[in-house]
Amino acid sequence: xxxxxxxxxxxxxxxxxxxxxxxxxxxxxxxxxxxxxxxxxxxxxxxxxxxxxxxxxxxxxxxxxxxxxxxxxxxxxxxxxxxxxxxxxxxxxxxxxxxxxxxxxxxxxxxxxxxxxxxxxxxxxxxxxxxxxxxxxxxxxxxxxxxxxxxxxxxxxxxxxxxxxxxxxxxxxxxxxxxxxxxxxxxxxxxxxxxxxxxxxxxxxxxxxxxxxxxxxxxxxxxxxxxxxxxxxxxxxxxxxxxxxxxxxxxxxxxxxxxxxxxxxxxxxxxxxxxxxxxxxxxxxxxxxxxxxxxxxxxxxxxxxxxxxxxxxxxxxxxxxxxxxxxxxxxxxxxxxxxxxxxxxxxxxxxxxxxxxxxxxxxxxxxxxxxxxxxxxxxxxxxxxxxxxxxxxxxxxxxxxxxxxxxxxxxxxxxxxxxxxxxxxxxxxxxxxxxxxxxxxxxxxxxxxxxxxxxxxxxxxxxxxxxxxxxxxxxxxxxx
Numbered sequence: 369x370x371x372x373x374x375x376x377x378x379x380x381x382x383x384x385x386x387x388x389x390x391x392x393x394x395x396x397x398x399x400x401x402x403x404x405x406x407x408x409x410x411x412x413x414x415x416x417x418x419x420x421x422x423x424x425x426x427x428x429x430x431x432x433x434x435x436x437x438x439x440x441x442x443x444x445x446x447x448x449x450x451x452x453x454x455x456x457x458x459x460x461x462x463x464x465x466x467x468x469x470x471x472x473x474x475x476x477x478x479x480x481x482x483x484x485x486x487x488x489x490x491x492x493x494x495x496x497x498x499x500x501x502x503x504x505x506x507x508x509x510x511x512x513x514x515x516x517x518x519x520x521x522x523x524x525x526x527x528x529x530x531x532x533x534x535x536x537x538x539x540x541x542x543x544x545x546x547x548x549x550x551x552x553x554x555x556x557x558x559x560x561x562x563x564x565x566x567x568x569x570x571x572x573x574x575x576x577x578x579x580x581x582x583x584x585x586x587x588x589x590x591x592x593x594x595x596x597x598x599x600x601x602x603x604x605x606x607x608x609x610x611x612x613x614x615x616x617x618x619x620x621x622x623x624x625x626x627x628x629x630x631x632x633x634x635x636x637x638x639x640x641x642x643x644x645x646x647x648x649x650x651x652x653x654x655x656x657x658x659x660x661x662x663x664x665x666x667x668x669x670x671x672x673x674x675x676x677x678x679x680x681x682x683x684x685x686x687x688x689x690x691x692x693x694x695x696x697x698x699x700x701x702x703x704x705x706x707x708x709x710x711x712x713x714x715x716x717x718x719x720x721x722x723x724x725x726x727x728x729x730x731x732x733x734x735x736x737x738x739x740x741x742x743x744x745x746x747x748x749x750x751x752x753x754x755x756x757x758x759x760x761x762x763x764x765x766x767x768x769x770x771x772x773x774x775x776x777x778x779x780x781x782x783x784x785x786x787x788x789x790x791x792x793x794x795x796x797x798x799x800x801x802x803x804x805x806x807x808x809x810x811x812x813x814x815x816x817x818x819x820x821x822x823x824x825x826x827x828x829x830x831x832x833x834x835x836x837x838x839x840x841x842x843x844x845x846x847x848x
Contacts (some may be wrong), residue, residue, distance in 0.1 A: 370387045371550040378615050378616045379615060380563050380567070380613075380615040380616075381615065381616055381617065381618045383635055384496060384563055384566050384567055384570065384615070384618065385563060386579075386641070387522055387545070387549050387562075387641075388549065388559050388562040388566060389559070389766075390518065390521070390522070390641040391518055391522075391549045391550055391552070391553045392559050392562060393555060394518065394641065394642075396514050396518070396643055398506065398517075398643045398647065400533055400643075400647050401517045401643035401646050401647055402510075402513055402514075402517070402831075402835070403831065404646050404647055404649065405513040405514075405516045405517050405520075405646055406513060406831045406834065406835075407651070407801065407804060408471055408481075408482050408485075408516060408520075408649065409485065409509075409512070409513065409516065410650075410805075410808045410829075411470065411471060411480040411482070411651060411807070411808060412464045412470050412471070412485045412826045413445055413464075413802055413808075413811075413828075413846070414442055414807060414808040414810075414811035414812065415463070415465075415466075415467060415469045415470045415482075415708065415811070416445060416446060416460065416463030416464045416466075417445070417446050417463075417465050417811040417812060417814055417815045418467060418469065418728065418811045418814060419462075419463045419464075419466035419467050420446050420447070420463065420814070420815055421814065424466075424587060424706075424799075425462060425463065425466040425590065425591075425645050428449060428459075428462050429444065429449065429459050429462065429463070429788070430447075430449050430459070431449065431451055431455060432453075432455060434538070436451075437450045438450055438451055438452045440497040440498045440554065441453075441456065441470065441492040441494060441497070442456035442489075442491070442493040442500050442843075443456075443465070443493055443843040443844070443846070443847050444459040444460055445460065445463070445489075445661075445813060445843065445846040445847075446463070446598040446815045446816075446846060447459075447848060448847065448848055451490075452494070453490045453491045453493075453494040453495075453601050454490075454598050454601050454602045454605070455598060455603075456490035456493070456494065456526065457486045457489075457490040457491070457547070457594065457597045457598040457600075457601045458486070458591070458594040458595060458597070458598040459486075459490075459594065459682065460485070460486035460489055460490055460593070460594065460597075461486030461487070461543075461593050461594020461595070461596075461597045461598065462485060462590065462591040462594040463592055463594075463844050464482060464483065464486060464594075465480065465483055465592075465593045465594060466591070466592070466595075467477055467590075467656045468589075468590070468652075468656055468657065468658060468710050468766075469652050469656035469728065470482040470483070470652065470653050471592050471649045471650060471652060471792070472659040473520070473524045473527065473645055473648070473649050473650060474525055474527075474647070474650070474651045474659065474692075474760070474766070474768065475506045475524070475527045475528035475529060475530075475638075475761075476527065476528065476529055476530055476531040476534075476535060476697075477527040477530060477531055477532050477538065477539050478541070478659050478660070478692065479523050479524065479525070479542055479543075480539075480593065480659075481519065481520040481523045481524060481645060481646070481649065483540065483543045483548070483593035483596070483597060484516065484519035484520065484523065484543055484546050484547050484597060484816055485516060485640075486547075486593070486594055486597040486598075486711075487519075487543075487547035487550075487551055487597035487598070487600050487601045488515045488516055488519060488550060488551065488554070489512065489839075489843075490597075490601060490822040491551045491554055491555070491601055491604075492507050492511065492512050492554065492839045493839050493840060493843045495507060495554065495555065495839075496838060496839040496840040497840050500661065500838075502839060503752045506838040506839055506840050506841075507554070507694040507838070507839045508835065508836055508837060508839065509514075509834050509835050509836070509837050509838075509839055509842055510836065511554070511839075512624065512839060513820070513835060515550040515551075515553070515554055516646070517643050517646050518546075518549075518550050518553075519547060519549075519550045520545040520546075520639075520644060520645045520646040520649065521641050521644065521645045521646065521767070522542075522545060522549055522550075522641070522795045523542045523543065523545070523546045523645070524543065524644070524645030525637055525638070525639070525641055525644075525645065526542050526635065527539065527542060528637070528638045528639075529635070529636035529638050529793055530630075530635050530636060530638060533577050533629050533695075533836040534631075535574070535629055535631060536572070536576055536577055536578075537574050537576065537577060537629060537730070538575040538576060538577040538579075538580060538592060539577075539676060540575055540592045540593045540595070540596040541574040541575065541596065543593050543596040543597050544569050544572065544574075544596040544597065544599050544603075545566060545569050545570065545598045545600070545601065546600070547564070547596070547597045547600030547601060547604075548565045548566055548568070548569040548600040548601075548603045548604050549562060549566050549569075549604075550823075551565075551600060551601050551604040551605075552565040552566070552604040552607055552608065555604060555605070555608045556608070557607060557608055558602070560613075561607045561608060562607070563613055563615070564607045564611065564612060564613025565603050565604045565606070565608075565613070566605065566613075567608035567613040567614045567615060567617040568603045568606070568611070568613060568614065568617075569599075569600060569603050570614075570617040570625050571614050571617045571625070571629065572599065572603065574629065575592055575595075575596070577648045579592070580592075580711070581696075582699055582708075585704070585705075585707050585708040585711055585780055586704075586705060586707050586708075587705065587706075587707050589620075589707055589711075590707065595659050609821075618634075618635075619634070624672060638763070642644070646657075647768065647794070648706065648794050649673075649794075650662070650768065650790065650792045650793055650794075650802055651792030651800060652792055653791045653792045653800050653803050653804050653807060654666070654791050654792075654803065655716075655720075655726045655748055656726070656727065656728045656731075657710060657716050657726065658696065658697055658710060658711045658716075659714055659768070660689070660690070660692055660693040660696060660697055660713075660768065660770075661693070661697055661716045661717075662768060662790035662791070662792065663768050663769055663770045663787035663788065663789070663790040664687065664693070664713055664716065664717055664770035664772070664787075665716050665717060665720045665726050666687065666720075666769055666787045666790055666791065667717075667771060667772045667785040667786060667787045668716070668717035668718075668720035668721045668772050668785070669720040669721070669724055670785040670787075671721055671772060671774060671782055671785050672720065672722075672723070672724035673724075674774075674782055674783075675721050675774055675782065676721070676722065676724065678776065679721075679722065679740055679743075679744065681773050681776045681777050681778070682744065682747055682774055682775075682776060682777070682837060683747065683776060683777045684747055684749065684774075684775045685717075685744070685748040685773070685774050685775075686749055686751070686772070686773050686774075686775070687713065687714075687717065687748055687749065687750045687751070687770065687771070687772050687773065688713070688750075688751060688752075688753040688756060688769075688770065688771045688772075689713070689750060689751075689752065689753065689756060689769070689770045689771075689833065690753065690756040690757040690768075691752055691757050691758070691760075693713060693750070693770065694750060694751075694752050695713060697711055697712060697713035697716075698713060698714075698750045699711070699712040699713070699714065699715075700745070703715060706732055707729035709731040709736060710731050710749075712745075713748075713750060713770075714744075714745040714748045714750070715731075715736075715741065715745060717772060718740075718741045718742075718744040718745050718748070719735070719741060722738075722740055722744065724740065731797075740810070751843065753769070753771070755769075756769040756770070759788075761805060766793075767788045767789060768788075768789065768793065769786065769787065769788040769789075770783050770786070770787060771784055771785065771786035771787075772784075772786075787812065792804075805829065808825075808828070809825055812825055812828075815848070816846075820848075821847070823845055824845050824846060827842070827845060
């Protein structure tokens with residue numbers, strides 16, 4: 369019989385130890401990182417305010433047991449709910465993510481790092497109120513922004529070179545990892561407690577990507593991030609109570625994450641942890657679309673004046689994109705629901721060409737019933753551009769390009785409409801930020817009466833005042 373291997377508990381996996389060290393020690397000094405974190409925060413809140421108009425989202429909100437109100441609990445912005453931090457994270461996460469309008473970052477795995485705000489904000493508000501009740505100082509919003517920089521960085525660095533979808537896993541597992549780490553630190557965790565918490569997050573059950581891909585695309589993709597964030601808060605709280613960790617959660621032979629869920633491959637990293645991810649995040653400013661569709665919709669709308677009165681004359685529509693767009697957004701045939709439509713490049717481009725716009729409401733059934741949309745979809749042909757694919761992955765460029773050209777029945781063709789960098793790209797910040805602020809102001813006005821609207825926007829658009837504000841006071845501004 370082979371000799372039994374020694375049951376010696378190993379040192380923590382380097383990936384887990386590095387995350388803990390970064391969260392525990394790294395000091396964010398980048399002014400650009402804090403500036404961008406501020407915009408990420410207000411944009412995420414605004415996305416949540418817009419989602420409050422959608423019953424499919426709001427039916428999921430509130431306490432698990434109706435009528436429950438938690439003493440010193442966390443507020444859910446735009447609502448009257450006061451919840452424990454775990455369920456508050458789910459609520460906030462569902463709001464922020466519902467319309468697929470919050471920011472994104474790309475690499476081998478596309479992520480939405482603002483999903484982590486749900487766990488950070490819920491924990492910060494509950495923790496601040498608990499501290500005040502005990503005669504202690506609350507956290508300030510600067511602590512929230514610093515935690516966000518680190519959460520974005522953890523998610524992004526784990527996503528840049530590693531394809532979780534390639535193993536059938538949903539990218540929201542990275543929301544859970546990042547939230548677990550930064551929340552454990554916010555709660556006062558030691559390095560060892562952060563390691564324990566993060567190791568538990570890695571051995572936790574992870575969502576499959578089935579609900580995000582054809583033929584099963586559905587609304588879970590709009591609440592999966594909130595679910596992951598809430599689990600991260602739960603695991604961090606457990607670690608702070610002394611729950612043990614699993615040091616080789618990733619590398620353990622036979623039973624570790626790498627062998628069970630990642631085809632035996634270790635993670636690859638492009639750069640050390642810092643503030644790169646939040647500084648280069650892509651905002652979704654003009655269109656609530658899947659990440660890869662941002663430039664495609666912009667390009668399609670560019671053709672609207674030319675084609676809007678000639679839809680019946682169109683013979684063929686050629687669309688060029690990169691590989692991830694082909695895998696995620698190339699859909700023909702019937703589309704079952706809004707979640708299916710906002711991940712269909714043909715649908716999004718058709719709406720843009722026909723109407724010259726694309727809003728969250730354009731994914732609803734009453735718009736999708738317009739026969740011109742499916743008629744135009746049927747004429748579209750998507751193909752991969754080697755140049756777009758190469759420049760999408762090039763760290764020096766990080767394009768997210770799409771192009772579209774129409775051929776009419778008489779043989780004439782439209783000009784090529786191509787967008788390499790969508791409006792929310794870092795290279796277009798000067799153009800994009802004023803529009804992002806406008807998006808936020810519009811979304812605040814959807815929910816709050818004039819006096820409260822003015823108070824919220826006044827604070828949120830004053831970066832220094834916002835950073836210095838106690839978290840609980842900030843949340844009080846947004847309660848209804």
